[in-house]
Amino acid sequence: MDFDAYFQLIGFGPKGWGALLLQAAAMTLAVSASAFAASLVFGTLGAWAKLSGVRAAAVASETYTTVLRGIPDLLVIYLFYFGGSSVMTAIGHMMGHEGFLGLNGFTVGTLAVGVVAGAYQTEALRGAFLSIPKGELEAARAVGMGRLLMLRRIIAPRTLRFALPSMGNVWQQVLKESALVSVTGLAELMRQMHVAAGSTRMPFDFYITGFLIYLALTTLSGFGFRAAEVHTMRPERRS
Amino acid sequence: MDTVFLAETMGKLLAGLPLTIELAIISISAGAVLATILALFRATSPIAEAIVRGYVFTLRGTPLLLQIFLIYYGLGQFAEVRHSILWPFLRQPYWCAILALTINTSAYGSEIIRGGLQSVPAGAIEAGRAAGMSRLLLTRRIVLPIAIRQALPAYGNEMIAMVKATSLASIVTLMEVSGIAYAIISETYRAIEVFLCAGAIYLTLNFLLTRGLAVLERWLNPHLVQSRT
Numbered sequence: 001m002d003f004d005a006y007f008q009l010i011g012f013g014p015k016g017w018g019a020l021l022l023q024a025a026a027m028t029l030a031v032s033a034s035a036f037a038a039s040l041v042f043g044t045l046g047a048w049a050k051l052s053g054v055r056a057a058a059v060a061s062e063t064y065t066t067v068l069r070g071i072p073d074l075l076v077i078y079l080f081y082f083g084g085s086s087v088m089t090a091i092g093h094m095m096g097h098e099g100f101l102g103l104n105g106f107t108v109g110t111l112a113v114g115v116v117a118g119a120y121q122t123e124a125l126r127g128a129f130l131s132i133p134k135g136e137l138e139a140a141r142a143v144g145m146g147r148l149l150m151l152r153r154i155i156a157p158r159t160l161r162f163a164l165p166s167m168g169n170v171w172q173q174v175l176k177e178s179a180l181v182s183v184t185g186l187a188e189l190m191r192q193m194h195v196a197a198g199s200t201r202m203p204f205d206f207y208i209t210g211f212l213i214y215l216a217l218t219t220l221s222g223f224g225f226r227a228a229e230v231h232t233m234r235p236e237r238r239s
Numbered sequence: 240m241d242t243v244f245l246a247e248t249m250g251k252l253l254a255g256l257p258l259t260i261e262l263a264i265i266s267i268s269a270g271a272v273l274a275t276i277l278a279l280f281r282a283t284s285p286i287a288e289a290i291v292r293g294y295v296f297t298l299r300g301t302p303l304l305l306q307i308f309l310i311y312y313g314l315g316q317f318a319e320v321r322h323s324i325l326w327p328f329l330r331q332p333y334w335c336a337i338l339a340l341t342i343n344t345s346a347y348g349s350e351i352i353r354g355g356l357q358s359v360p361a362g363a364i365e366a367g368r369a370a371g372m373s374r375l376l377l378t379r380r381i382v383l384p385i386a387i388r389q390a391l392p393a394y395g396n397e398m399i400a401m402v403k404a405t406s407l408a409s410i411v412t413l414m415e416v417s418g419i420a421y422a423i424i425s426e427t428y429r430a431i432e433v434f435l436c437a438g439a440i441y442l443t444l445n446f447l448l449t450r451g452l453a454v455l456e457r458w459l460n461p462h463l464v465q466s467r468t
Contacts, residue, residue, distance in 0.1 A: 082428060190302065219300060
């Protein structure tokens with residue numbers, strides 16, 4: 001490999017792709033973060049439904065997690081990308097808008113990756129809620145906390161703390177799955193690498209660069225999650 | 240709901256099922272062999288451990304799609320590769336997909352098997368040695384059977400992940416179930432119906448796999464099965 005030429009190719013010079021690659025990496029992080037946030041919403045609803053004690057809700061949530069964990073994520077992305085467009089177009093027609101309306105890649109990525117990751121998040125949050133010691137909930141009730149106050153002061157912080165390790169895994173998964181959103185044409189890392197590889201005819205140089213960028217992103221955010229774990233576990237530590 | 244379209248779509252999608260199953264079976268089996276070798280190799284020396292650790296770290300930290308692209312598009316950049324005897328294989332999306340899937344699952348699998356190996360009680364190994372077993376015989380008769388039994392539930396999840404991962408082969412032009420689904424969607428724009436059919440195929444496949452693994456697990460753990468008397 002010719003390193004001078006390589007660094008010119010991925011660098012920030014006039015012929016370099018550096019700026020675009022950085023932008024693309026930022027887009028990967030943005031769509032991953034937004035999908036992760038969506039997964040927390042879906043996961044919270046799913047876990048709540050499973051724990052609610054209402055049979056219909058539990059069955060619905062069980063179906064959600066079984067189905068979404070059993071089919072390829074790529075199909076879910078296609079569903080939101082193509083299905084979303086036809087639903088949007090139909091809504092547009094009803095409101096008097098002629099022609100085609102589409103969902104953009106970012107929205108598709110957020111929803112599709114988010115709903116898949118939400119299935120895993122459901123299990124993480126459910127397990128975490130179940131590991132809150134019963135006494136804490138009883139104590140909260142005994143001091144007269146209302147349901148909302150108890151949720152805000154006891155249940156939410158405790159669940160998040162116990163779920164943090166699994167949430168770290170879900171985040172890694174979301175970050176890697178965001179590469180699939182490239183099929184919608186969203187200019188995230190994978191897509192940008194593909195474009196650069198095609199127009200320069202140097203596919204190996206770009207894909208190996210993308211490889212290293214993803215590795216850096218997963219490793220660094222892994223450190224972040226571990227630091228958060230150590231931080232939130234401080235009060236739990238025994239000498 | 241348009242049942243005629245659903246039946247027609249199901250028929251077209253099922254034509255891709257053999258390829259999906261083929262990709263899954265080949266990469267899962269080759270990956271399991273590679274994973275076992277990696278896990279055993281890892282235990283031999285500190286250098287071996289560092290190598291395997293680096294291998295697992297890089298493959299688990301990057302998207303599978305990128306690994307497929309790196310092999311399929313990336314390797315062809317080098318004249319040395321294009322003129323090597325491996326080129327007839329590496330130019331075909333089929334072998335590139337299998338290679339990428341195998342390498343990817345071997346990284347996850349080796350960690351699972353390592354966990355299984357660590358759970359083999361020291362006493363069992365000592366007993367084998369005391370009975371005069373050679374290293375190879377000990378590995379084959381004592382270590383691996385116990386390790387595999389321990390690792391099977393986690394490995395089952397990895398297998399399901401692999402069945403799902405075969406869908407990525409469609410992005411490098413292979414017409415398995417997802418590839419056909421994409422073709423039908425872009426032709427008819429009826430994403431929801433096609434999704435229902437393709438989803439049902441994958442769910443059935445994974446359901447059968449889970450059932451099969453449960454049977455295998457019961458067979459491997461005869462001491463845990465309670466007799467119904």
